[in-house]
Each structure stands twice: as C-alpha cells, then as structure tokens.
Amino acid sequence: MGNIITIAWKDLILLSRDRMAMFFLLAFPVLMGVLFGLMYQGTSQPKPGGLVVAVIDEDQSKMSEALINHLVANESLKVERLEMEAAQERIRKGQIVGMVVIPAGYGATAGVFWENDPVPLKVGRDPSRSAEAAMLDGFLMEASGKLMADRFQDTDQIRSLLDKQKIALQQDESMNPLNKMVVGQLFSSLDGLFNNLDEVSKLEDKEGAGGNPLRDNGFQFAKIESFDAFQKPTNKGPTIRSGWDISFPQSILWGVMGSAAGFAISLVRERSRGTLLRLQTSPARPWQVILGKGLGCFLATMLVLVVMVALGLALGMRPQSPVLLAGSAVVVALCFVGIMMAMSSLGTTEEGVGGAGWAINMVMAMFGGAMMPLAFMPSFMKTASDFSPVKWAIVSLEAAIWRNYTLGEILGPWAILLAIGATGFAVGLYFFQRNLR
Amino acid sequence: MNKQPMVRAIDVRKSYGDQVAVNGLTLDVPQGKTLGLLGPNGAGKTTTLHMLIGLLQPDAGQISIAGSTHVDSTDVRSLVGIAPQSLSLYDELTAEENLKFFGRLYNLRGASLQERVNWALDFSNLQDRRRHRVQTYSGGMKRRLNFACALLHEPKLVLLDEPTVGVDPQSRNHIFEGIRKLQDAGLTIIYTTHYMEEAQRLCDLVAIIDHGKLLELGTVPELIRRHGGISVLTGHCSMAPPDSWPGVWDGQVWRLETATPLETLYQHSIQTTYFTRLQIEQPDLESVFLRLTGRSLRD
Numbered sequence: 146m147g148n149i150i151t152i153a154w155k156d157l158i159l160l161s162r163d164r165m166a167m168f169f170l171l172a173f174p175v176l177m178g179v180l181f182g183l184m185y186q187g188t189s190q191p192k193p194g195g196l197v198v199a200v201i202d203e204d205q206s207k208m209s210e211a212l213i214n215h216l217v218a219n220e221s222l223k224v225e226r227l228e229m230e231a232a233q234e235r236i237r238k239g240q241i242v243g244m245v246v247i248p249a250g251y252g253a254t255a256g257v258f259w260e261n262d263p264v265p266l267k268v269g270r271d272p273s274r275s276a277e278a279a280m281l282d283g284f285l286m287e288a289s290g291k292l293m294a295d296r297f298q299d300t301d302q303i304r305s306l307l308d309k310q311k312i313a314l315q316q317d318e319s320m321n322p323l324n325k326m327v328v329g330q331l332f333s334s335l336d337g338l339f340n341n342l343d344e345v346s347k348l349e350d351k352e353g354a355g356g357n358p359l360r361d362n363g364f365q366f367a368k369i370e371s372f373d374a375f376q377k378p379t380n381k382g383p384t385i386r387s388g389w390d391i392s393f394p395q396s397i398l399w400g401v402m403g404s405a406a407g408f409a410i411s412l413v414r415e416r417s418r419g420t421l422l423r424l425q426t427s428p429a430r431p432w433q434v435i436l437g438k439g440l441g442c443f444l445a446t447m448l449v450l451v452v453m454v455a456l457g458l459a460l461g462m463r464p465q466s467p468v469l470l471a472g473s474a475v476v477v478a479l480c481f482v483g484i485m486m487a488m489s490s491l492g493t494t495e496e497g498v499g500g501a502g503w504a505i506n507m508v509m510a511m512f513g514g515a516m517m518p519l520a521f522m523p524s525f526m527k528t529a530s531d532f533s534p535v536k537w538a539i540v541s542l543e544a545a546i547w548r549n550y551t552l553g554e555i556l557g558p559w560a561i562l563l564a565i566g567a568t569g570f571a572v573g574l575y576f577f578q579r580n581l582r
Numbered sequence: 583m584n585k586q587p588m589v590r591a592i593d594v595r596k597s598y599g600d601q602v603a604v605n606g607l608t609l610d611v612p613q614g615k616t617l618g619l620l621g622p623n624g625a626g627k628t629t630t631l632h633m634l635i636g637l638l639q640p641d642a643g644q645i646s647i648a649g650s651t652h653v654d655s656t657d658v659r660s661l662v663g664i665a666p667q668s669l670s671l672y673d674e675l676t677a678e679e680n681l682k683f684f685g686r687l688y689n690l691r692g693a694s695l696q697e698r699v700n701w702a703l704d705f706s707n708l709q710d711r712r713r714h715r716v717q718t719y720s721g722g723m724k725r726r727l728n729f730a731c732a733l734l735h736e737p738k739l740v741l742l743d744e745p746t747v748g749v750d751p752q753s754r755n756h757i758f759e760g761i762r763k764l765q766d767a768g769l770t771i772i773y774t775t776h777y778m779e780e781a782q783r784l785c786d787l788v789a790i791i792d793h794g795k796l797l798e799l800g801t802v803p804e805l806i807r808r809h810g811g812i813s814v815l816t817g818h819c820s821m822a823p824p825d826s827w828p829g830v831w832d833g834q835v836w837r838l839e840t841a842t843p844l845e846t847l848y849q850h851s852i853q854t855t856y857f858t859r860l861q862i863e864q865p866d867l868e869s870v871f872l873r874l875t876g877r878s879l880r881d
C-alpha cells in the first residue's frame with residue numbers, strides 16, 4: 146500500500162506542475178460550467194421548431210405575467226392560456242407537449258434575490274415526450290433567468306479570458322500539433338457559441354425596446370418541478386432549480402476527461418522518459434505501479450468533482466441527494482480510471498496518446514452530451530449516446546442533482562459506468578504488461 | 583577466495599526478433615570487483631545489464647546475483663542499484679523530490695530517508711541545487727543525480743550504464759571520484775562504456791564484447807599482454823646507430839618493434855641519450871579491441 150500511495154502522491158505533484166493538464170482539469174470545466182449556466186438562464190436555445198405549451202396562471206401577479214410574456218416572446222414556443230382540465234385533455238390527446246402551472250404565490254417569492262425556498266413552477270409533461278419536455282424545461286429556465294440574467298450576461302469577460310488562454314496555448318511549444326489542433330477546434334466552437342449568443346442578445350435588445358422594468362430587480366433562479374400531466378401535480382419528479390443544475394454535470398465531465406487524458410499521458414511518459422525502468426527495478430511490483438497511477442487518477446478526478454460541486458453550490462446549484470451525488474462521483478471517477486488505462490495503450494509516445502486520447506474525449510463528449518445537452522440532439526445522436534460513458538456519467542450526476550432518482554434507479558447507470566471502467570482497465574493492463582517485456 | 587561471485591552469467595542469450603543482442607555470454611564478477619563491459623554501440627551492453635537486473639528475460643542461459651537466480655525478487659532488488667543509460671528522472675520534480683520518491687520505493691522512511699537523501703545530494707554535489715527542478719539542470723548534473731539515485735538504498739551491486747555520456751569534464755571527474763569511493767567501500771560494480779580510457783582507468787576486470795559475444799575477459803595488463811601486440815620504439819638520430827642495436831634506421835629515424843620495450847633497451851645497452859627524441863608506443867585496450875575485431879572501438 147505504501148508504494149501505491151507514494152506513486153499516486155508523486156503523480157499528483159507532477160500533475161500540479163503541468164500547466165496544460167491543470168487547465169483541462171480545472172480551468173476549462175469551470176469556464177464551461179459558467180458559460181453554459183449563463184446560456185441556460187440567459188438566451189435562446191437552438192430552434193427546435195414549435196413546441197405548443199399550455200400556461201395556467203394561478204398567481205395572476207405582475208411576475209407571473211412577466212414570465213408568460215417571456216415565454217410568448219420565445220419563437221420556439223406557442224403558448225396557450227388554458228384551465229387545468231383543458232390543458233390535461235390536450236396533453237392526453239398529444240396536441241401539446243405540456244403545461245406550465247404558475248402556482249399562487251409565485252410572484253411573491255420569485256422576485257426575492259437568493260430566496261431559499263421559492264415557490265416552484267410546476268411543469269406537467271407527457272411522459273412519452275420527455276425530450277421535448279426537457280426542452281421546455283430549458284425554455285422555462287431561460288424565461289425565468291431573463292428576469293435576472295443581465296448581471297450575468299457579461300459574456301465579453303469570459304470571452305477575453307478564453308482568448309487569453311487560446312493565445313497561451315498557441316504559443317506553448319511543448320504541445321504537439323495534434324493536441325493543438327484538437328484544442329484549437331474546441332476554442333473555435335466556443336467562439337461560435339458566443340457569436341450566436343451575441344446575435345441573440347442583440348435581437349432581444351431590439352425587440353425589448355423600452356426595457357423590462359423587472360429586469361433590473363434581480364430574481365432567484367427558476368425553480369421548476371415537473372409532474373406527470375396525466376396525474377394531479379405533486380412535488381415528485383425532476384426539480385431543476387437553476388441553470389447551474391444543468392450546466393455543472395456536463396462541465397464536470399470535461400475535467401474528468403482531462404484527468405483521464407492527463408494520467409494516460411503520464412503513464413506513457415514514465416516509459417518514454419525512462420522512469421518506468423527505475424520503478425521496475427525497485428522493489429515495487431508492476432501492479433503497485435499501475436494501482437498507484439490509478440489512485441492518482443482517481444484522486445485527481447475526485448478533486449475536479451469536489452471543486453466543481455463546491456463552485457456549483459456557491460453559484461446556486463442545489464443537489465437533491467448529496468449521498469447519491471457522492472456515490473455518483475466515486476463511480477464516475479472509477480470509470481474514468483479504467484478509461485485512462487485503456488487510453489494509455491493507444492500509443493507509445495506522449496504525443497500519440499495525448500492526441501488520440503483527446504480525440505476520443507471529443508467524440509465521447511459530443512455524443513455523450515458534454516457539448517450540447519442530450520435533449521437538444523437529433524435522435525440518431527441520442528441513440529449513439531448510449532455508447533458514450535460521458536452520457537452515463539452525466540446521467541448519474543444529474544440523477545443526484547435534479548432528476549430525483551431513487552437508489553434503485555441510479556444503480557443502472559452506475560453499473561454501466563463500472564462495467565466500462567473495468568473493461569477499460571483490463572484492456573489497458575493487458576497492453577501495459579505486454580509492453581513491459 | 584571461495585566466496586561466491588556477486589554476478590554469474592552462464593551462456594545467456596537474448597534476441598529482439600531476428601536481431602541477436604546477446605549471444606552466449608558467460609562471465610563471473612567477483613565480489614568487490616569492478617567489471618568494465620567495453621564494446622562499441624550496439625554491442626549488447628545495455629541488454630546485458632537489463633537481463634542482470636531482471637528487466638528483460640533472457641531467451642536462454644542462467645543468471646544469478648549473490649547466489650540467487652530470482653533476480654527480480656524483492657530481496658535481490660534491494661541488493662542492486664542501476665543508473666540507466668537513458669536518464670531516469672522526473673524533470674518536473676526537484677533533485678530532493680526525486681531522491682525522496684525513489685528512496686520511499688526502497689522502503690526508506692523518516693529520518694533514515696532524509697539521511698540517505700542528504701548523503702546522495704552530497705555525493706552528487708547538488709546540495710545547493712536540491713530545491714531546483716531537474717529540468718533546469720545541465721547534462722552533467724542530471725547524470726550525477728541519475729547515478730546517486732542508484733545508491734540511495736545502499737546496494738551491494740551497482741550497475742552503471744555509460745554513466746559519462748554527454749557530460750562535461752568536471753562532472754566526469756566527479757563521477758570517477760564517486761566510483762572510487764564506492765570501490766573503497768567494497769561494492770561490486772559493473773560499468774559499461776565504449777571509452778577504453780575509462781575502462782582502463784577504473785576497472786579491475788574488463789570484458790570486451792562485440793555483436794553480443796564476449797571476446798575476452800581479464801585484467802587490463804593481462805588483456806594487453808595477450809592481445810595488445812608489440813610496442814614500438816622510435817628514436818630520432820642523425821648518425822647511424824651501432825650495429826649491435828636491433829631495429830632499423832632509415833637515415834633519420836630508428837625503429838624497433840618489441841613486446842618488451844624496457845627490457846630490450848636494457849639488454850642491448852641502448853643509450854637513450856643517443857637520440858634527440860625517443861618514443862615508446864605501448865599497446866592499450868584500443869589495440870586489444872583492434873586486434874580482436876579488426877575494427878576500431880570508435881567506428
């Protein structure tokens with residue numbers, strides 16, 4: 146055990162001195178988390194094309210009216226003001242996607258900044274149309290967020306941060322061209338995203354001439370609770386309380402992937418720099434070397450998870466189940482230790498493993514929903530996403546943060562993650578041992 | 583003198599695919615002796631060392647260290663230290679951090695770890711740079727640290743694989759001094775090199791290998807006597823030497839080939855003052871290698 150800890154500790158120190166690795170481990174996920182968090186509460190999503198939704202205003206306050214106006218202003222939504230029974234009937238017939246119930250008293254708490262227990266919006270959904278319902282959640286988030294988003298809409302600031310980092314990376318000579326290309330690609334897609342955001346907010350500025358008096362007041366993030374529209378509204382089901390709830394799980398995954406790639410590279414580096422030779426000739430056994438690496442990777446991944454969750458909490462993310470969240474964190478970290486091992490067998494040089502590892506990360510991220518939420522993906526991508534461990538990792542985190550999974554429900558994704566991790570570990574170990582001789 | 587040898591190799595063979603790297607190597611290294619493995623690049627020196635320490639499995643043959651054939655067992659490993667030919671250090675760690683890390687792997691802890699790390703920093707003359715990262719070191723400093731890392735756990739057998747490659751003369755001398763200290767302390771050392779001066783200067787025994795084969799093994803004087811060939815005496819004189827002297831005179835230079843130059847001078851009462859300049863070219867390991875292989879070491 147002593148040797149394993151010694152090796153893990155050494156790897157964590159090495160990691161902390163690797164600027165590149167630290168950027169992917171912490172800085173990048175934080176940027177992504179904040180960026181997407183803002184997006185979910187600030188501006189419009191890509192057009193999914195005409196979601197029809199009923200609004201039941203039981204509050205009849207200025208605030209509820211403002212919220213409805215924002216929903217109406219959203220071109221992707223067609224809003225109908227209905228009574229509960231009529232709405233349920235239309236949902237049952239599949240004519241509309243869902244209903245938004247603004248309960249009495251909503252206006253009273255919705256306007257109070259940092260309100261701990263705001264009256265939630267209730268979303269009734271057709272259980273068979275969950276993807277569209279997820280989109281509806283997004284739009285609701287956005288509409289609620291608009292009421293207070295201005296403070297957070299300073300994308301210019303994030304942007305200059307990103308630009309700086311981009312230049313630093315371009316000038317980093319120690320980075321190989323393949324990595325540079327992948328990272329460059331990543332930054333340009335972020336750039337595109339920001340351009341879209343800017344366009345959208347310009348449009349909005351024009352439309353909203355005269356300004357919304359409510360904008361300046363500062364609102365609590367939206368609190369949304371959903372229910373099966375065929376039943377009476379209850380408090381069960383997903384509870385999204387802020388854009389951070391959605392943005393953090395997917396952003397955390399960037400750090401997790403960064404940790405896996407970083408440690409895969411460091412394992413290959415041991416070989417190419419000759420230090421593996423010294424490890425092999427010491428009394429430490431090969432399995433201790435591997436477990437030491439694995440432990441280092443596990444701890445670094447846990448560090449990412451803890452830091453990101455702490456930041457999320459500070460910003461307003463409110464996990465439903467801290468216990469399940471801790472469990473998901475451990476399972477996700479274990480899974481990516483296995484993926485790290487498999488990645489390390491992708492090449493024999495640091496450049497090769499780094500390039501191939503990040504290429505795989507990008508694909509896993511794209512299909513797994515770390516770039517774009519699953520709900521906004523075309524259906525073929527959703528099918529493909531089942532093969533991405535990133536998807537199951539995000540599902541596990543979301544399950545604990547806002548999906549309200551029971552332990553029984555969360556065991557499925559956990560089992561998938563552990564199976565992927567174990568397979569990756571076995572594959573990586575096989576090639577590692579084979580290359581020793 | 584019935585002590586078992588520290589290292590014994592019997593008909594050891596190793597190939598990489600078709601490439602035969604070590605081809606039937608048999609040798610003993612007695613305890614407390616320094617063996618030089620002398621051979622050109624690609625001779626199989628590194629492969630031999632790696633088999634001795636259990637990094638590579640021989641295709642055939644037997645290796646024992648201190649009487650044990652389990653060369654990759656923990657017990658044997660604590661007896662052996664290796665300074666690999668390719669520097670094996672973490673560039674992003676400091677000298678002290680590198681030493682502490684490797685020391686811990688050999689189960690050193692606490693005060694004894696600190697003491698050994700200090701010793702190693704003294705040994706490598708890196709005390710004043712102990713807190714600097716290895717990536718800021720010169721080639722010579724890295725070599726010295728690479729050497730010291732092999733000694734942390736006080737091994738009885740030290741394998742040094744080309745420990746002076748790419749170092750400045752000062753570091754080189756420092757490394758030589760270090761080796762002398764280890765010799766005085768009674769350690770057994772195997773030293774690979776393709777510099778014959780180093781083998782001649784440092785080693786009790788020299789094994790000459792080429793193409794994976796052991797060509798000769800012996801002390802330096804033995805090897806020279808057996809294979810070095812003759813010495814050449816050349817003297818410059820303006821008058822023909824007396825007829826009683828052996829050798830030939832071409833009008834300016836007198837030249838004599840003999841296996842025993844000093845005895846010859848004495849036997850024939852040759853007056854060295856007769857010459858304006860007298861040179862004795864004695865054979866060295868280079869000429870031994872040339873004789874054995876028909877090639878120069880530096881090819």
Ligand SMILES: Nc1ncnc2c1ncn2[C@@H]1O[C@H](COP(=O)(O)OP(=O)(O)O)[C@@H](O)[C@H]1O
Nearest residue numbers: 598601602603622623624625626627628629630
């Ligand atoms: N990993 C390897 N794969 C293939 N051939 C190798 C490998 N290592 C060494 N060789 C070959 O084996 C021979 C001996 O190499 P080596 O032991 O490194 O020689 P030396 O240390 O004397 O320079 C050389 O011809 C070299 O090319």
Ligand SMILES: [Mg+2]
Nearest residue numbers: 627628629667
């Ligand atoms: Mg060599």
